Amino acid sequence: MVSVRSAAQRVAAGTDPRTAVASVVDPEIRVITIDELGILRAVEEDPASGRVTVTITPTYTGCPAMDVIRADIRRALAAAGHPDAEVRTVYSPPWSTDWISEGGRAKLAAAGIAPPAPVPAAGVVSLTLAVRCPRCGSPETEQVSRFGSTACKALWRCRSCSEPFDHLKAL
Amino acid sequence: MNGPFDFTLALADDALIAAQRLAEWTTRAPEMEEDIALANIALDQLGAARLLLSYAGELEGAGRDEDALAYLRDDRQFRNVLLVELPNGDFAVTMAKLFFLAAYQLPLYTALAGCADERLAAIGGKARKESAYHLDHGALWVKRLGDGTEESHRRMQAAVDHVWPYTHELFAADPAAPVDPATLRPAFDEVVGPVLAEATLTRPGSAWAPAGGRAGVHSEHLAYLLAEMQVLHRAHPGAKW
Numbered sequence: 005m006v007s008v009r010s011a012a013q014r015v016a017a018g019t020d021p022r023t024a025v026a027s028v029v030d031p032e033i034r035v036i037t038i039d040e041l042g043i044l045r046a047v048e049e050d051p052a053s054g055r056v057t058v059t060i061t062p063t064y065t066g067c068p069a070m071d072v073i074r075a076d077i078r079r080a081l082a083a084a085g086h087p088d089a090e091v092r093t094v095y096s097p098p099w100s101t102d103w104i105s106e107g108g109r110a111k112l113a114a115a116g117i118a119p120p121a122p123v124p125a126a127g128v129v130s131l132t133l134a135v136r137c138p139r140c141g142s143p144e145t146e147q148v149s150r151f152g153s154t155a156c157k158a159l160w161r162c163r164s165c166s167e168p169f170d171h172l173k174a175l
Numbered sequence: 176m177n178g179p180f181d182f183t184l185a186l187a188d189d190a191l192i193a194a195q196r197l198a199e200w201t202t203r204a205p206e207m208e209e210d211i212a213l214a215n216i217a218l219d220q221l222g223a224a225r226l227l228l229s230y231a232g233e234l235e236g237a238g239r240d241e242d243a244l245a246y247l248r249d250d251r252q253f254r255n256v257l258l259v260e261l262p263n264g265d266f267a268v269t270m271a272k273l274f275f276l277a278a279y280q281l282p283l284y285t286a287l288a289g290c291a292d293e294r295l296a297a298i299g300g301k302a303r304k305e306s307a308y309h310l311d312h313g314a315l316w317v318k319r320l321g322d323g324t325e326e327s328h329r330r331m332q333a334a335v336d337h338v339w340p341y342t343h344e345l346f347a348a349d350p351a352a353p354v355d356p357a358t359l360r361p362a363f364d365e366v367v368g369p370v371l372a373e374a375t376l377t378r379p380g381s382a383w384a385p386a387g388g389r390a391g392v393h394s395e396h397l398a399y400l401l402a403e404m405q406v407l408h409r410a411h412p413g414a415k416w
Contacts, residue, residue, distance in 0.1 A: 065301050066222025095226065096297030098304060149208035150312060151215040159208065175304050 015083040022047040024084035031072040035115040042103025056089045064155040118171040137162035180234040182352045187227030188255035194220035219305040246408035256388040258341040260397040267334035274313030281306040282362035286354040321374025343384035
């Protein structure tokens with residue numbers, strides 16, 4: 005909980021709502037913001053009432069981090085001086101890893117999480133996509149498990165440097 | 176079935192009961208990675224169940240939310256197919272159940288994504304991506320066990336023989352539904368046939384087709400599952416943490 009508070013404390017009073025919300029980090033992958041992850045759809049402020057409406061979308065339907073994300077958004081808005089906020093969740097169009105920004109991908113890689121490859125146009129996800137090791141850069145890697153520490157990640161291992169690493173799987 | 180509420184509730188109950196069964200493997204799966212995989216798949220099913228239950232509650236218009244529908248109905252009021260309530264059995268039985276369910280849910284959600292009901296279309300568009308992963312995972316294990324050792328082959332074939340009769344209920348015709356389940360059978364067969372063949376498994380005949388789940392007539396297993404799933408909510412109504 006300490007880290008959640010510090011995230012909100014980074015938002016200065018008077019920050020505009022969009023900037024405040026965009027600074028909220030993903031609670032399970034704390035190196036990336038919800039904006040960079042592509043789950044932040046819209047931030048709208050009603051000029052008359054000052055009420056802020058935020059629209060977000062989950063990565064996976066069962067993502068257990070959504071409640072924390074909603075709370076963090078409200079906390080960041082309150083810290084920025086916008087206490088009247090509503091967070092809406094939409095499911096269409098469905099989130100895709102293609103919505104992760106270039107900056108977000110670079111941050112994931114820097115944190116040792118291999119970013120996803122572009123989503124194939126159609127059909128079943130290929131099992132044999134080469135994933136580069138985020139530590140040593142080697143393409144000699146293998147999948148240990150298709151499911152990892154969070155719904156959006158798979159567990160991989162590098163055959164060159166022997167390090168295990170997370171891979172944000174293409175969806 | 177009677178209308179959008181019953182249809183939505185049926186799909187919701189399939190996902191909810193499948194999630195509860197899969198969650199029973201947590202800390203008991205044959206290896207750590209599989210433990211995580213089954214928990215992840217259970218979470219996906221639970222996610223879909225929550226969206227579908229919430230929408231079913233709105234369609235009904237009687238003020239029941241997802242919790243009321245999940246925790247405060249008795250077995251006769253559940254509309255899930257018998258397949259998902261069957262006990263987990265050994266790992267091969269669980270993989271047979273997972274594989275057949277995913278081979279049904281993937282074309283189902285894909286068809287829902289294009290249906291006229293906007294809410295169901297949004298849920299289908301979201302859930303089908305996850306179903307594709309479930310199908311891959313189930314197929315991988317069916318092949319690995321079926322085409323593995325003599326013992327794993329024997330167990331996988333026994334599991335397929337055991338579960339197969341329950342797949343027919345998935346495709347019971349419902350022409351008035353947003354997606355008629357009967358239309359999904361060809362897509363199911365197209366996926367299942369080649370995987371069973373590659374796994375050196377024999378596709379069972381189709382003589383016995385137990386059903387009743389959609390009408391609320393369940394096996395003796397469901398009430399026990401519900402007792403465990405609902406006890407906390409019923410003991411402490413409205414409790415939050």
